[in-house]
Amino acid sequence: MASPRLSFRNITALAPMVRVGTLPMRLLALDYGADVVYCEELIDLKMVQCQRVVNTVLQTVDFVAPDDRVMFRTCEREKDRVVFQMGTADPDRALAVARLVEKDVAAVDVNMGCPKEYSTKGGMGAALLSDPDKIEAILKKLVAGVSIPVTCKIRILPSLQETVDLVQRIERTGVAAVAVHGRFKEERPRHPVHCDYIQAVAQAVSVPVIANGGSLDLVKTNADVAEFKRASGASSVMLARAAMWNASVFSSQGPLPLEKVMEDYLKYAIRYDNNAFNTKYCLCQMLRDKVESPLGKQVQAAQTNTEISKAYGLQTFYQHTQEELQARRDTSQTSSQPERPVMDGDVTTMAIRREYPPQITPKMFLLEWSRKEKLEQPHYDTVERSQDRSFQSTVTVAEKKYRSSLWEKSKKFAEQASAIVCLRTLGIPEGRIGEEDSGLVSKRKREGKINGSAEEKRKKLHVASIPETVSSGVAVETNGDHHRAEQP
Ligand code: FNR
Numbered sequence: 001m002a003s004p005r006l007s008f009r010n011i012t013a014l015a016p017m018v019r020v021g022t023l024p025m026r027l028l029a030l031d032y033g034a035d036v037v038y039c040e041e042l043i044d045l046k047m048v049q050c051q052r053v054v055n056t057v058l059q060t061v062d063f064v065a066p067d068d069r070v071m072f073r074t075c076e077r078e079k080d081r082v083v084f085q086m087g088t089a090d091p092d093r094a095l096a097v098a099r100l101v102e103k104d105v106a107a108v109d110v111n112m113g114c115p116k117e118y119s120t121k122g123g124m125g126a127a128l129l130s131d132p133d134k135i136e137a138i139l140k141k142l143v144a145g146v147s148i149p150v151t152c153k154i155r156i157l158p159s160l161q162e163t164v165d166l167v168q169r170i171e172r173t174g175v176a177a178v179a180v181h182g183r184f185k186e187e188r189p190r191h192p193v194h195c196d197y198i199q200a201v202a203q204a205v206s207v208p209v210i211a212n213g214g215s216l217d218l219v220k221t222n223a224d225v226a227e228f229k230r231a232s233g234a235s236s237v238m239l240a241r242a243a244m245w246n247a248s249v250f251s252s253q254g255p256l257p258l259e260k261v262m263e264d265y266l267k268y269a270i271r272y273d274n275n276a277f278n279t280k281y282c283l284c285q286m287l288r289d290k291v292e293s294p295l296g297k298q299v300q301a302a303q304t305n306t307e308i309s310k311a312y313g314l315q316t317f318y319q320h321t322q323e324e325l326q327a328r329r330d331t332s333q334t335s336s337q338p339e340r341p342v343m344d345g346d347v348t349t350m351a352i353r354r355e356y357p358p359q360i361t362p363k364m365f366l367l368e369w370s371r372k373e374k375l376e377q378p379h380y381d382t383v384e385r386s387q388d389r390s391f392q393s394t395v396t397v398a399e400k401k402y403r404s405s406l407w408e409k410s411k412k413f414a415e416q417a418s419a420i421v422c423l424r425t426l427g428i429p430e431g432r433i434g435e436e437d438s439g440l441v442s443k444r445k446r447e448g449k450i451n452g453s454a455e456e457k458r459k460k461l462h463v464a465s466i467p468e469t470v471s472s473g474v475a476v477e478t479n480g481d482h483h484r485a486e487q488p
Helices: 022-030 091-104 124-129 132-145 160-171 195-204 223-232 239-246 258-271 276-290 294-301 307-309 316-335 361-373 411-426 443-449 454-460 468-471
Strands: 012-015 036-038 051-055 059-064 070-074 082-087 108-113 150-156 175-182 207-213 235-239 342-344 348-349 377-385 389-396 400-404 475-479 482-486
Touching: 012 022, 012 132, 022 036, 022 239, 022 468, 051 091, 051 108, 051 207, 082 091, 091 108, 091 132, 108 132, 124 132, 124 150, 132 150, 132 160, 132 276, 150 160, 150 207, 160 175, 160 195, 175 195, 195 223, 207 223, 223 235, 235 239, 239 276, 258 276, 258 307, 258 316, 276 294, 276 307, 294 307, 294 443, 348 411, 361 389, 361 411, 361 482, 389 411, 400 411
Parallel strands: 012 036, 012 235, 036 082, 082 108, 108 150, 150 175, 175 207, 207 235, 348 400
Antiparallel strands: 051 059, 059 070, 342 348, 377 389, 389 400, 475 482
16 A cells, blocks of 8 residues: 655654664654654765665665665665655755665655755755756656655755745645745854744745744753744654754654663664764764763773663663574575575685684685695685675685675674585585584594583583585585586
8 A cells, every 4th residue: 555645744853974874873763753854965866876675684775886885774664754865966866866766765755955066066965956957856846756755955045035946946846845945055063043034935825834943942842842843833843953862853742862872873773773973973963062071982992882881881781683684584595595506606605604613613624624635725705795784705716706695793703604515515614513523633632622511511412414416506526626516
């Protein structure tokens, strides 16, 4: 069933904010009572290169750049509430981006207010304000080309009349709402907002006008939202800094203590594997003048989400979440991938699940075997996937490459998995129970490393048998130092 079209009348929205408007902050704002949440501005040139990836582990939809960076992450919870904001100066590219995200968001917005050089020099952001023909072309193309509402966000122009004329022209393109940041493009966030401009615009058009710019002097708590609405004559209000400082500004129950807000935010950041530097940035914005406090210093020094969690006493939550995510990762991989060799280009791959004892490792077996065969030491090449911080390793042995098709949560596990693929493909023992002693690892080493409780633990592990398909799916020769693994 199609989602209901998002209405922009009589709403309170989280404003688009670079670095702040990522998934954890948007979900937090929704929890506290925001009706609509905007993502940070994302540039069309970057977005058009992205691929839409369903992330079954995080249960999100990710838009992933060719360099593996997740540019935009969203989820079902916000689907009917999130507005995707783009920076663009090109109607065709804008449409391509809007179509890419159309199924996963409630509306698309074009930023026409950013005064920063990186935006204006490409003709985007506030540069568009002096090119109304371009504005019209972009908005008309979007309105005609996508099935979801289209909005835009502007700053005010030097005179009231120019501002009203522009918004009336924008209204005729068929947009669903116009957000008006009541400052001139030369003005900085510390300058007072011009409510009279927003009011004049709101009176001149029938499309919903969303008032923005009141965080500094007008809106401190939810109770102030109504006053900002009244003063600006707009039907809706959009909050940026007030929400960034304390997202519970959206709550009609009154603002919550900052400690609670930071904790709620951090839980979302952990749950959705938010980039640690982004998490830090948002927490520092919330800490504001407390950023030099002992907690602030700990946050600033942290390099990972684990370290940030520690600063807030959320280690247990972090650990449980990681375990849950790993369980989902295992389930989704197990159900989708068979454990038999498949060629991927020149690499022999297999879906390897971790079932071996940590004491005698497949890497060690492979190393011993390579030495015995007088081969060069196995070479491991490991890559990290940024969308879920998992690892995949390719091991090269005698100029042949092997890797597990499953992604692991650590570099160490990824290397062990690739070693297993090599050992299984070549039919070399890997130290599992019931396997004939290969003689690869000296008796003393074996006994020294696996004894007592370690041996017990090892027995408890369910150890997989070598898949039958090793011989039927792949031709393998292991005579001396020549071996080959090809598809039949
Ligand atoms: C912004 N702003 C902004 N605007 C926009 O349209 N797209 C964006 O990506 C950003 N990024 C951004 C980042 C940060 C850290 C801040 C503080 C602001 C501007 C913002 O949406 C808003 O127009 C102004 O901050 C004025 O509103 P407030 O803060 O008075 O509610």
